[in-house]
Amino acid sequence: xxxxxxxxxxxxxxxxxxxxxxxxxxxxxxxxxxxxxxxxxxxxxxxxxxxxxxxxxxxxxxxxxxxxxxxxxxxxxxxxxxxxxxxxxxxxxxxxxxxxxxxxxxxxxxxxxxxxxxxxxxxxxxxxxxxxxxxxxxxxxxxxxxxxxxxxxxxxxxxxxxx
Amino acid sequence: xxxxxxxxxxxxxxxxxxxxxxxxxxxxxxxxxxxxxxxxxxxxxxxxxxxxxxxxxxxxxxxxxxxxxxxxxxxxxxxxxxxxxxxxxxxxxxxxxxxxxxxxxxxxxxxxxxxxxxxxxxxxxxxxxxxxxxxxxxxxxxxxxxxxxxxxxxxxxxxxxxxxxxxxxxxxxxxxxxxxxxxxxxxxxxxxxxxxxxxxxxxxxxxxxxxxxxxxxxxxxxxxxxxxxxxxxxxxxxxxxxxxxxxxxxxxxxxxxxxxxxxxxxxxxxxxxxxxxxxxxxxxxxxxxxxxxxxxxxxxxxxxxxxxxxxxxxxxxxxxxxxxxxxxxxxxxxxxxxxxxxxxxxxxxxxxxxxxxxxxxxxxxxxxxxxxxxxxxxxxxxxxxxxxxxxxxxxxxxxxxxxxxxxxxxxxxxxxxxxxxxxxxxxxxxx
Ligand SMILES: [Zn+2]
Numbered sequence: 108x109x110x111x112x113x114x115x116x117x118x119x120x121x122x123x124x125x126x127x128x129x130x131x132x133x134x135x136x137x138x139x140x141x142x143x144x145x146x147x148x149x150x151x152x153x154x155x156x157x158x159x160x161x162x163x164x165x166x167x168x169x170x171x172x173x174x175x176x177x178x179x180x181x182x183x184x185x186x187x188x189x190x191x192x193x194x195x196x197x198x199x200x201x202x203x204x205x206x207x208x209x210x211x212x213x214x215x216x217x218x219x220x221x222x223x224x225x226x227x228x229x230x231x232x233x234x235x236x237x238x239x240x241x242x243x244x245x246x247x248x249x250x251x252x253x254x255x256x257x258x259x260x261x262x263x264x265x266x267x268x269x270x
Numbered sequence: 271x272x273x274x275x276x277x278x279x280x281x282x283x284x285x286x287x288x289x290x291x292x293x294x295x296x297x298x299x300x301x302x303x304x305x306x307x308x309x310x311x312x313x314x315x316x317x318x319x320x321x322x323x324x325x326x327x328x329x330x331x332x333x334x335x336x337x338x339x340x341x342x343x344x345x346x347x348x349x350x351x352x353x354x355x356x357x358x359x360x361x362x363x364x365x366x367x368x369x370x371x372x373x374x375x376x377x378x379x380x381x382x383x384x385x386x387x388x389x390x391x392x393x394x395x396x397x398x399x400x401x402x403x404x405x406x407x408x409x410x411x412x413x414x415x416x417x418x419x420x421x422x423x424x425x426x427x428x429x430x431x432x433x434x435x436x437x438x439x440x441x442x443x444x445x446x447x448x449x450x451x452x453x454x455x456x457x458x459x460x461x462x463x464x465x466x467x468x469x470x471x472x473x474x475x476x477x478x479x480x481x482x483x484x485x486x487x488x489x490x491x492x493x494x495x496x497x498x499x500x501x502x503x504x505x506x507x508x509x510x511x512x513x514x515x516x517x518x519x520x521x522x523x524x525x526x527x528x529x530x531x532x533x534x535x536x537x538x539x540x541x542x543x544x545x546x547x548x549x550x551x552x553x554x555x556x557x558x559x560x561x562x563x564x565x566x567x568x569x570x571x572x573x574x575x576x577x578x579x580x581x582x583x584x585x586x587x588x589x590x591x592x593x594x595x596x597x598x599x600x601x602x603x604x605x606x607x608x609x610x611x612x613x614x615x616x617x618x619x620x621x622x623x624x625x626x627x628x629x630x631x632x633x634x635x636x637x638x639x640x641x642x643x644x645x646x647x648x649x650x651x652x653x654x655x656x657x658x659x660x661x662x663x664x665x666x667x668x669x670x671x672x673x674x675x676x677x678x679x680x681x682x683x684x685x686x687x688x689x690x691x692x693x694x695x696x697x698x699x700x701x
Contacts, residue, residue, distance in 0.1 A: 146354030
């Protein structure tokens with residue numbers, strides 16, 4: 108099968124506007140690329156179908172970046188240097204995966220985790236989180252993740268953080 | 271005696287066939303640069319009968335990647351993912367419009383040295399467009415909205431320092447006209463004007479017949495354009511103010527046409543050709559040479575040609591009389607004539623007459639740029655070298671369609687130039 112030229116990024120971003128999270132599933136080996144890519148990352152096939160992915164992720168790791176140059180680097184970076192999300196909520200980098208056969212872990216901005224509770228929250232891993240579609244100032248959405256209230260409460264309690 | 275300077279045989283066995291394009295063409299609405307890139311690479315791999323995993327190394331060329339790719343540093347990793355090549359060794363060659371040619375010679379070396387057997391050469395470029403830093407890559411915007419972009423002619427023109435950006439790629443090859451006056455005693459500038467008009471006619475005839483040209487389907491032969499515009503002949507039209515002069519000798523029809531493109535080639539050793547059961551006729555690389563000169567001094571373009579020719583002569587595998595085809599960068603008309611003459615493809619001082627006699631057209635006896643070249647077919651800066659080599663491949667395979675050269679091609683000289691300034695000469699031979 109020959110490569111079929113079609114818009115990948117536009118289809119993906121427009122899908123998010125409709126609340127659809129699209130991935131590319133390889134027709135030969137079943138591997139799922141998210142975000143979608145036109146060539147299979149596992150077998151190199153160019154034959155794929157669009158698949159809709161769930162609004163739920165398995166959170167596998169929370170990443171804390173200790174930059175000794177001024178501290179609190181992760182949280183500052185989240186708000187100051189990554190893209191331009193409309194929300195003022197703080198986020199950090201995390202590793203998550205769709206609970207779907209053929210999918211792989213990927214990096215995602217994680218909301219609901221804070222500098223105060225992240226150490227306790229890491230002890231709960233892995234656990235399920237919701238997809239949060241992050242609004243950007245230039246009028247588009249990206250895929251993020253948000254910790255559910257139950258895990259926030261547990262981590263806060265263990266860390267002695269007042270709700 | 272060996273018939274090649276390379277320590278080991280290297281052949282082109284796969285090419286992409288994606289056309290030159292522009293994001294303001296309606297059919298490209300909604301695309302980013304990543305889709306055409308993935309398409310071109312996939313086409314070349316399919317043409318070579320291999321899968322992404324068979325590629326051992328990638329030599330990638332792109333010029334203005336930082337502003338035009340959304341301000342990401344070294345996009346090599348994303349480009350690899352888009353083409354199913356994640357994890358492979360890849361090098362990025364940035365040498366202005368010579369990038370593609372240099373990326374090619376680096377790939378040739380990688381195989382000739384014995385280090386690799388399957389190397390992909392791939393390029394992309396989107397001049398005239400950019401992606402804002404805070405938007406998804408498919409939201410391509412015209413470069414006129416990007417205030418900081420470098421443009422020839424607006425940078426500091428400082429003769430005392432290596433900073434001659436005061437002249438464009440269109441102005442510099444204009445030297446060819448002055449060269450004719452100074453060294454061949456040509457008195458009549460109108461002769462040059464007329465010859466360049468015929469060159470445009472010859473090139474346009476190739477471009478309108480080549481499905482990979484930028485304006486394929488909408489562009490017409492100059493005879494038809496002249497008729498539409500109320501002129502009695504193509505030459506009359508081309509010498510009229512409708513086809514205005516940009517420099518002393520160069521008119522609009524003889525100036526480079528910038529556009530977007532992605533392109534790819536697969537190179538293999540003889541061992542790999544056997545292993546992968548390549549179906550295409552392999553096109554062997556016989557020799558190559560390159561030269562760089564600062565354009566602070568006159569005859570820079572000419573002298574780079576002379577230097578490349580000198581190196582090829584010294585190596586001993588270049589015989590001008592054996593060349594059946596010349597594909598050369600033609601940023602403006604004069605560059606085609608100078609290159610044809612310096613490399614001995616046409617007799618010195620007769621390049622212009624060859625244009626007037628239409629001997630350089632795709633169906634002439636001394637074809638040059640049968641696809642139409644940079645002025646009529648298209649020019650995608652750092653990707654152009656890959657694209658021009660692909661056109662050589664189609665011609666040498668005999669699959670160039672309506673702009674196919676009318677004779678068997680055994681050997682081709684591909685001569686490329688980029689505004690850095692760098693000139694490259696590559697000798698190809700049908701195996
Ligand atoms: Zn696959």
